[in-house]
Amino acid sequence: MAEATWKFAPEVDAAAREALAAAFAQPDRLRPLPGAPERLAARRRYGLLACPRPLPFQVFAKVFSEDSPGRRLRLLLGRSDAACEFRIAVGLRQAGLPVPRPLALVVERPASGPPQSCLLMEFIADARPLLDLLAGPPVAVGQAEQAIAERLARLIVDLAARGFWHKDLRPANILVRPHVAGGTPSIVLLDVRHAVAGACPPEQALGHMLAAACGFLLAEGADAAFVRALAESAVRIGCEVGMGLAPQAAEAALDRGRAFARDLAARAARKDAARPDRPAVPHGALDTFAHRYGSAADAASYRDRRFARSRHGRKVDAAERRIVEQLMRDLAVRGRVLDVPCGAGRFLPILAAGGRDVLGADAAPEMIDLARRAAHDAGAGAGCSFVAADARRLPVPDGATEFVLCMRLLHRIADAAERAAVLKELARVSRRWVLFSFYNSRSLRGLRERLRGRYAGETRRTVAREAAEAGLAVERFLPAGPGGRQTLVLCSAAHPER
Structure with missing residues (x-):
């Protein structure tokens, strides 16, 4: 018999509470929704609660399976998806907004198997x-x-x-x-x-x-x-x-x-x-990522939204630009530079400064159009060329660049083999330096993503090992901010004189 913990909404009276508890104790308590079969999606099951005791309304049930360590920890902290939705529904209802009446939040902990949360709400039958x-x-x-x-x-x-x-x-x-x-x-x-x-x-x-x-x-x-x-x-x-x-x-x-x-x-x-x-x-993370910006509107939306609309975005953008600009000076880079993915071209003016030759590569042609326009507007268009390319298969000869910048790409790749393919390609085309970024899984943001059951990034030790396996030697890590999730890694190529 599963142990059940109940939390009722304030407006649910004692009689309704008893009826809901009796209904929930039944083995076959969920019935399909009218006109649609019971369905499973995103760890949730939906249906109507079969109530043996009459209630003046039908009860809609949404069941969440807490089947991962992160979900179970959030359940323990009272931050599960069901608990958050219940609190929001109660708040909206108390504010007088027209939402289905929340009835109860039930957490079941069976003797075997993962716990599950169930959100009970009034079913709107006549809408x-x-x-x-x-x-x-x-x-x-x-x-x-x-x-x-x-x-x-x-x-x-x-x-x-x-x-x-x-x-x-x-x-x-x-x-x-x-x-x-x-x-x-x-x-x-x-x-x-x-x-x-x-x-x-x-x-x-x-x-x-x-x-x-x-x-x-x-x-x-x-x-x-x-x-x-x-x-x-x-x-x-x-x-x-x-x-x-x-x-x-x-x-x-x-x-x-x-x-x-x-x-x-x-x-x-x-x-x-x-x-x-x-x-x-193909079905790799990079293939999915490239298709996200398959229209000019999608590409422009990312450019305008990611770093320009919020104070935090502008702060992160400025910090990353400062790091790249300082490194270009400290390393005295004068040869050809590769920016992959170049995105909307936010680093091109820095990379092209001093007359450096820059190649911008991106899998999305729509992004390349924006980057070309950004380079022209910054007065750097003459030194920049562009190519539509996959970071795993760059149309660049071995050792043809002095400096490779790969910003905000590897954090999207959870698969180690796919990351290795990208790192090996970056090492192949560079004769001196590679600067790439990754998500630090040990950061506070990384911890939050792990609790949500999402890919949180990698540790510095893992990144250093993967870089070495690709032929790169880590020179230093460069956090964009104290405890920041986005971390930059400067590497030297294993064969600097190719």
Whole structure:
């Protein structure tokens, strides 16, 4: 018999608690969802709880298997996925936001096998997905559609005004109950685990959520007139509650939404291209990474988002640039330099300084276009050439470069054999120096990733061993910041006089 620990939501009364406990004690307690079989995805099982004692509502159950050391440690600390979602749902409900009523969090520890967490919530039986109500040929927005747009807009504004930012407002997470008192539709928000509190000011949170909602709707084929009604309603309601929104805020949200919809379409196209009925493609981490920036919009989004939008990103960017610039001076590099992957070209002005010849290589042609433009804008275009290439197979002769820079690539490769292939290629093409970066698994960020069951990087000892096996001798490690996760490694080639 499994030991079960219960934590009930404040609004669940004693009778409901007894009924839920009795239902949970049954061997076959989960029933498939109406219209869909019970499914397993991302360590979660979904279904309806069979309740022998009558309750005035149906109970939706989401089961999480805590089957890794990191997940079990997070469970012990009260930070499991189920516990976090339960806390968020209770907070949203107490803030008066329309989410399914959270009922309980149950943790089961069987005598054998991994523990599991179960989140119990009220099942919304009379609601329909938003897109079902918007399906059909484009027409003028009528009263029913306008009412839904108003309700959804008010939900987004209410989330922002109460300090929340829901990061996944796709139509599948929005249910509509069209037939309530007075015929006014109501909105119910699902998947509350994506809602975070205090992440940014209300006006900024509203802008992010509105742009995302517009983008998801457009990508799913919703009528553009409905999307415009949503944006205009949200801005109007936001102004009514005292948010300082610019007059063009609705148009700005629509522009961002259209760009987001294009990005979603590009990602979907890349996934379609990798289906089993299409020609086979390699499946290494670098192949996946290259396809992430398969459109100009994806590449530009990475350039603008990764280092420019946040104070932390700008700080990290400046620190890495200083390290590279100082090394180029200390090592007196005058020969040819290889930057792989060159990305959007943020290091090119430093590498090309003093008239050095620079070759930028990247697996994504869209990134190369941005790098070429960056080099030209910095006045370094004459000394830079570019090639689309895989870091495991560089079209560069042996020992043809004096200095190789490989920044922010190896931390994406969890497979040791794939890392070895890249390091051997870097060693092959350099006659003197190689500078690469990796994630330090001993950092605080690395510890957090291990607790989440994700790839956390490598230790310095492992990196030094792998570099030596590839023909590189580690000269020094260069942390980008005290205790930083991103660590730089300067290596000398084993055959400097090739």
